[in-house]
Amino acid sequence: MPALWPLPDDSLVREVRSVADQLALAARYRALDRTPEFPRTEFRALGEAHLLGLTIPPKAGGRGLPLERAAVVLFHLAYVGGTTFAKLSLQPEFTSVLLERGSPDLVRRWFDPLIRGERLVGNQITEPAAGSDARGLALRAELRGDVYELTGEKSEAAFAADAEAALVYGKVGEGGPGEPVTAFLVPQDLAGISRTIEPTDMGERWQRRGRVVYDHVRLPVGSRVGGEGDGFAPLLRELVRERGLLAAIYLGVARASLDETIAYVGERATFGRPLSEYHSVAFPLVDAAAELEAAWLLTLEALRRLELGEEAAAPTAMAKVLASSSALRAVDLAIQFHGGRGYSGALAHEQRYRDLRSGPIAHGPSEVLRGLAARSLWAARSRKSSGPGPSSQE
Numbered sequence: 409m410p411a412l413w414p415l416p417d418d419s420l421v422r423e424v425r426s427v428a429d430q431l432a433l434a435a436r437y438r439a440l441d442r443t444p445e446f447p448r449t450e451f452r453a454l455g456e457a458h459l460l461g462l463t464i465p466p467k468a469g470g471r472g473l474p475l476e477r478a479a480v481v482l483f484h485l486a487y488v489g490g491t492t493f494a495k496l497s498l499q500p501e502f503t504s505v506l507l508e509r510g511s512p513d514l515v516r517r518w519f520d521p522l523i524r525g526e527r528l529v530g531n532q533i534t535e536p537a538a539g540s541d542a543r544g545l546a547l548r549a550e551l552r553g554d555v556y557e558l559t560g561e562k563s564e565a566a567f568a569a570d571a572e573a574a575l576v577y578g579k580v581g582e583g584g585p586g587e588p589v590t591a592f593l594v595p596q597d598l599a600g601i602s603r604t605i606e607p608t609d610m611g612e613r614w615q616r617r618g619r620v621v622y623d624h625v626r627l628p629v630g631s632r633v634g635g636e637g638d639g640f641a642p643l644l645r646e647l648v649r650e651r652g653l654l655a656a657i658y659l660g661v662a663r664a665s666l667d668e669t670i671a672y673v674g675e676r677a678t679f680g681r682p683l684s685e686y687h688s689v690a691f692p693l694v695d696a697a698a699e700l701e702a703a704w705l706l707t708l709e710a711l712r713r714l715e716l717g718e719e720a721a722a723p724t725a726m727a728k729v730l731a732s733s734s735a736l737r738a739v740d741l742a743i744q745f746h747g748g749r750g751y752s753g754a755l756a757h758e759q760r761y762r763d764l765r766s767g768p769i770a771h772g773p774s775e776v777l778r779g780l781a782a783r784s785l786w787a788a789r790s791r792k793s794s795g796p797g798p799s800s801q802e
């Protein structure tokens with residue numbers, strides 16, 4: 409990787425790069441776009457290489473890395489293998505509510521095999537009428553003796569085709585819009601579950617997203633994760649951490665395209681001069697490099713605060729918004745300056761662009777995250793103006 413801005417190049421990074429080479433993740437990333445399937449072999453191999461659950465404590469089978477170190481690993485995985493393998497690495501974090509709130513039996517049966525890459529556990533929050541505003545979800549769970557009966561529909565779910573189980577969020581009883589949310593661990597082969605794949609996604613097709621319908625699905629009471637009605641707070645905490653780590657993934661993918669483009673425009677000549685000598689080519693690439701670096705520093709700072717236990721919902725939201733948008737802009741430039749081949753599938757840029765396009769939508773759309781950050785800014789302002797200190801005297 410040419411030195412644009414220095415990233416740690418230590419034994420952990422070398423280990424990640426070596427695993428990525430051994431598993432041929434760069435080639436596999438490209439192949440999964442043409443033949444979408446869940447990459448079971450690589451998932452298992454990442455588990456064996458101890459690259460699943462980077463931030464999960466070692467006693468739960470994870471690597472126990474501080475968030476900033478995990479971000480470096482994810483950046484490098486994404487640099488080589490696009491969003492695919494870095495997101496797979498995060499799947500235990502995406503379902504850490506199960507580890508945090510599930511019974512020891514649920515953790516043993518589902519989280520332990522997940523972090524070894526043996527079984528896939530997905531997340532089902534979104535419904536046809538409730539996405540960004542997940543509090544409006546309507547899947548109902550009726551308690552009948554010692555089983556819950558689940559009825560409702562989940563949509564947009566990654567791994568709808570392939571997950572062996574999912575963390576499913578619903579409401580106990582009538583479950584109106586303001587009612588609290590409860591989490592359940594639901595094996596996906598239970599009677600009454602039907603899954604439909606919608607293979608029309610513009611990118612990340614290996615996730616095989618789709619709809620999952622629950623028609624009076626009977627689930628033992630012990631499959632509830634946490635208490636009745638307290639499923640939302642752990643989910644929100646998990647999302648804060650996810651957003652900061654996802655930012656690192658977007659930036660790794662974009663940096664790969666940027667580095668390749670910097671090399672290319674130095675070699676490709678038009679009208680007798682290398683492209684890099686045209687300011688209209690070089691300057692946007694400088695801006696892209698600056699934006700990616702700014703997003704990277706913000707990401708590390710947001711994760712550092714989170715690691716210290718500080719309130720970090722707004723910083724991680726801002727990091728995700730900035731990283732997802734600046735990554736898309738950088739890869740768009742890569743497509744532009746590679747000309748006709750940039751637009752074609754011969755190079756990875758267009759696949760990276762399509763994959764990255766989910767960034768400003770999934771795990772909290774950018775507009776919703778800006779709203780979250782705005783509330784935090786104005787709350788800080790009103791604390792400042794009403795509290796003691798210099799600002800209250802202005």
Ligand SMILES: Cc1cc2nc3c(=O)[nH]c(=O)nc-3n(C[C@H](O)[C@H](O)[C@H](O)COP(=O)(O)OP(=O)(O)OC[C@H]3O[C@@H](n4cnc5c(N)ncnc54)[C@H](O)[C@@H]3O)c2cc1C
Nearest residue numbers: 531532533534538539540564565566766769770771773775
């Ligand atoms: C690749 C991918 C993978 C996904 N995987 C999963 C999964 O595994 N499990 C799961 O449950 N879901 C998953 N989702 C769904 C995702 O979480 C939702 O798409 C997302 O939460 C937005 O919900 P929605 O699609 O219903 O959009 P809506 O809530 O209908 O919003 C549509 C758009 O309106 C705008 N908007 C919404 N609210 C506001 C607001 N308050 N202010 C301003 N603008 C607003 C935003 O631009 C938003 O994109 C996935 C999505 C993608 C793209």
